[in-house]
Amino acid sequence: MKNAPLPEGIRLIDGWFDRDGQVALIAAIRAVVAEAPLYRPEMPRTGKPFSVRMTNCGPLGWVSDRAGYRYQPLHPVTGCPWPAIPEVLLALWGEVADYPHPPEACLVNFYDETARMGLHRDEDEAALDAPVVSVSLGDSCLFRIGGRERSDPTRSFRLASGDVFVLGGPSRLAFHGVDRIYPGSSTLLERGGRINLTLRRVTSPG
Ligand SMILES: O=C(O)CCC(=O)C(=O)O
Numbered sequence: 486m487k488n489a490p491l492p493e494g495i496r497l498i499d500g501w502f503d504r505d506g507q508v509a510l511i512a513a514i515r516a517v518v519a520e521a522p523l524y525r526p527e528m529p530r531t532g533k534p535f536s537v538r539m540t541n542c543g544p545l546g547w548v549s550d551r552a553g554y555r556y557q558p559l560h561p562v563t564g565c566p567w568p569a570i571p572e573v574l575l576a577l578w579g580e581v582a583d584y585p586h587p588p589e590a591c592l593v594n595f596y597d598e599t600a601r602m603g604l605h606r607d608e609d610e611a612a613l614d615a616p617v618v619s620v621s622l623g624d625s626c627l628f629r630i631g632g633r634e635r636s637d638p639t640r641s642f643r644l645a646s647g648d649v650f651v652l653g654g655p656s657r658l659a660f661h662g663v664d665r666i667y668p669g670s671s672t673l674l675e676r677g678g679r680i681n682l683t684l685r686r687v688t689s690p691g
């Protein structure tokens with residue numbers, strides 16, 4: 486599946502980060518998490534906890550609780566501003582986003598071996614002309630992507646450590662999710678699991 490042509494606006498770049506690059510990114514994310522600890526968000530309305538733990542870096546961070554999904558400048562548990570987006574991620578955005586303004590949020594998702602993420606669209610950003618740029622680190626996952634309607638057909642492929650995935654153009658509002666993690670598929674994280682980083686432009690400049 487990974488080799489079949491992808492829908493317009495989707496780019497999958499296998500192995501963008503080599504092992505050294507992945508190790509450096511993990512160090513940068515550890516520094517982010519030391520300042521802005523991972524926490525478990527809750528679903529709007531029901532308050533059901535996510536299986537994924539999250540934090541953010543950047544001027545804005547994506548959060549979810551009973552009140553809904555939104556971006557905000559402060560960590561919901563510590564009340565502190567999110568730390569800055571690491572330079573290497575700003576550089577990645579500059580190389581692949583094809584968008585003239587920097588990202589404002591980097592959502593950090595941590596999946597343990599049983600975590601998953603249901604099909605959803607990233608639609609809480611005003612700047613829908615900017616892509617979402619995603620980096621996978623640690624264990625591989627089975628990623629699913631469909632079309633703009635929930636009922637559209639989907640396809641699935643594995644995302645491995647170091648892969649970069651760009652969701653933009655006509656696919657910016659495509660439904661996507663993570664069906665499963667493959668435990669033990671990477672040695673990057675000592676205790677296993679998968680980290681996903683998504684860079685997002687939230688506000689529309691001008
Ligand atoms: O973990 C992934 O690869 C996808 C994460 C995602 O879709 C999101 O954070 O909105």
Ligand SMILES: [Fe+2]
Nearest residue numbers: 605606607661
């Ligand atoms: Fe998403």
